[in-house]
Amino acid sequence: MSPTPVSFTSPAAPSSYSWEATDDEVAARYGLDLSTIVRFDLNTSPSPPSLVAGVLAAGRFEAPLSEYPPTDYRRLVEAAAARYGVSPAEILVGAGADEILDIVAKVHIPAGGRAVVPTPTYAMYRVLTEQRGATVVAVPRLGEAEGYALDLSAMRAAVRDQDIGVVWLCSPNNPTALAEPDGVIATFLANLTEDAVRTGRKAPVVVLDEAYAEFVGRSLLGLRDVYPGLITVRTASKAYALAGLRVGFGVARPEAIARLNPFRPPGSVSTVSVTLVTEALRDPSVLDSNLARVAAERARLTVGLTEAGWSVGASVTNFILVDFGNIERAAEVAELLLSRGLVPRAFGAGHPLADHLRLTVRDPGENDRLIAAASDT
Helix, strand or coil: CCCCCCCCCCCCCCCCECCCCHHHHHHHHHCHHHHHCCECCCCCCCCCHHHHHHHHHHCCCCCCCCCCCCCCCHHHHHHHHHCCCCCCHHHHECHHHHHHHHHHHHCEEEEEECEEEEEEECCCHHHHHHHCCCEEEEEEEEHHHHHCCCCCHHHHHHHHHHCCCEEECCCCCCCCCCCCCHHHHHHHHHHHHHHHHCCCCCEEEEEEEEEEEECCCCCCCCHCCCCCCEEEEECCCCCCCCCHHHCCCEEHHHHHHHHHHCCCCCCCCCCCHHHHHHHHHHHHHHHHHHHHHHHHHHHHHHHHHHHHEECCCCCCCCHHHCCCCCHHHHHHHCCCHCCCCCEEEEECCCCCCCCCEEEEEHHHHHHHHHHHHHHCC
């Protein structure tokens, strides 16, 4: 038996893609009380920051809820610019990081084009590329011993030898839970610039997804100063524990943002989301408290699962990657966890991590349930 992602429903099109099963679907399939389901598969936080309750209680939103938010999201843009140390002209707001990625694909990946995807990585890069009628040029990462780092020579060759519109990068990388080694991405961008000058071919747009950057306390968005085609993507979903609000940002040079902006819907981010994320970005305690919680629980969860006999990889994010050695064992453990209402992220047959499970760092009580289940495997 091969483990597959828990995906009981599929979107209408394209039929080859499917999203995560809902809590209701998991509860129904395994005969469980809905309240017992815990999502260890989505890399979200167990609770939102405390300021949410205060803002909602005050009811002071960016605009009345009967109206659309300002189309320029001005206060949110200013808050994001201040947080990331850039100018407002270098910020693009979207309904989650996924909308930013989608806009980039619409602008920079033509039908019949090509995009480079180092694998394994976030599955949406392949989805978005294929939705554009383009070809994914998959480049395997180095192995676990090398921290799943980019294979620089293979990546460079993939771009040099083909007409590439976009290169999708993710650091820290999902699902490997590790950041690229220092200097690797800067070297890669320098290589692309050198090859573009030598061949006369236009350098590709490089998307650097930094959804988990806050967990390592550093960002590479400054590289946009030396590589004009760099678009860095940030989000309020992970480190700010506000995934349900669906707010993400593209950060790039003003001319790059100006090219993306006409493809942005005028009001895809709600008034409530705009207000809450603006306040969260302006309050350093929101970020600091969640980072501290994740760090403490990640260490405790790693120890507990290791003592239960699981092989837990190093992580700098709010999730961990567990190696079970073979596909059958990973499938067996995934099924046991699901039967107890603990939903893991499994990988389908043929995936380079098919013998692994990815697990979110949750709160102490939820993590204890996972540790207890691991002890029974």
